[in-house]
Amino acid sequence: MVGNGVTDEIFDGNALLPFVHGMGLISDSIYEDVETSCKGNFYKYYSEDTEDNNDDSCSKSFQKVDRAIEGLNVYDILEPCYHEGDSNSAWMKAAIANGTLPKSFEELGFTNNNDERHLKVRKRMFGRAWPFRAPLKQGLVPLWPQLLAQTRHVACVSDVVASSWLNNNAVRKAIHAEEESVTGAWELCTGKIEYSHDAGSMIPYHKNLTALGYRALIFSGDHDMCVPFTGSEAWTRSLAYNIIDEWRPWNSNGQIAGYLQGYDNNLIFLTVKGAGHTVPEYKPREALDFYTRWLEGRPI
Incomplete structure (x- = not known):
């Protein structure tokens, strides 16, 4: 199972233009x-x-x-774009310092009976994700600090709450992180990690595994501009397997939650409507639905 995964330099590199055009951007x-x-x-x-x-x-x-x-949030084009030093960031820093965060922040990660997370929290949390326009090819994979060169701030993303939470002593102890005196403070997309890719395109690996009979589900949040669904749809189609479940909607909670196309050799390509780069973050109920059905071998 792979979600919004960078797979191939050409397919993923060519995916941006049809995506932004199709989205009316x-x-x-x-x-x-x-x-x-x-x-x-x-x-x-x-x-x-x-x-x-x-x-x-x-x-x-x-x-x-x-x-x-350039002014859009690359990980979900529907989400706000936060700017370094803007009023939102200043307000959050002051609120954290004064201990006056609103209830939604105090309940960070809380899930209610309807399995819906607080949207206001999600807009302000951010984890490691594939850097925009970092191609999948052999050699050093440039992370955000290398791509941005002159600034540490990831475009459109606010890390104020994430930084405060992950640098809290109680949190560090709970997740068994070393003390700050040992490892330093948590940083968003730090430049201290170097990652080299030596396998080239992932398509031959997918071809080999599916040909051996392993089931595969390739899914995409359809509002992710960093790794657009247009590239994933194109490379899965390029495997040239027969279509056995032609493009159709799939449902969650009685509503259309996205679209899928099924191929020979147990390969499924699936989109999640309205989700960004990290599908479960934006659409937890829908993500749990397709994940559960797929694991249990039921139709999605």
Whole structure:
């Protein structure tokens, strides 16, 4: 089971443009201009080690896309974009210092009888996620500090509450973390970790495992712009397995919760409607529903 997973440099690199166009974030004319200028190979625009990234016409066309989406939260385009030093951050820092956080923050992680989490809490929590535009290829995987270079702040994300909570002595003790004097303070997307990828595209691995008979569920929150569902849909289709369950909605709590397509060799591609990069964070009930059904071997 893989959720919003970076899988292949080309498929994931080419996924952004159709996603932002399909979501109405860029105009038809911008989409057509980039299609023409980049000749369908959008992923080369991000490449660091190919002469194709010096293609002036492609680069200039894609700058229009960048300008259109730069103010969006990449992990869920429906979520707010928080800015470093804005009034929200200042208010939260002051509230934490004074011990006057509202009830929703005091109940951080609380789940009520309807399995719905407090949205106001979720908007302000953030864990490690794949950095936007970090391609899946052999070599060092650039994390946010390397991508941003001049600033430690991850675009649109507020880590005020997460930092305060994870640096609390009682919390550190409860999760068996070393004392701050030993490991230092918790930091959002620290640059102290280096991760190198040496396996290339994951598609051959998926092909091998599914051909051996292992079941696979590839799911995507359909509002994640960091690893768009358009790339996952494309690479699962590229395996060229026969479609045995044609694109259809799946339900949770009596409502359409997303869409799925089933293939030979026990492969399913599934979207979760309205979810971002970390599906259970945004849609816990729906995530539990499809997860439970899949584990039990029931139809989703």
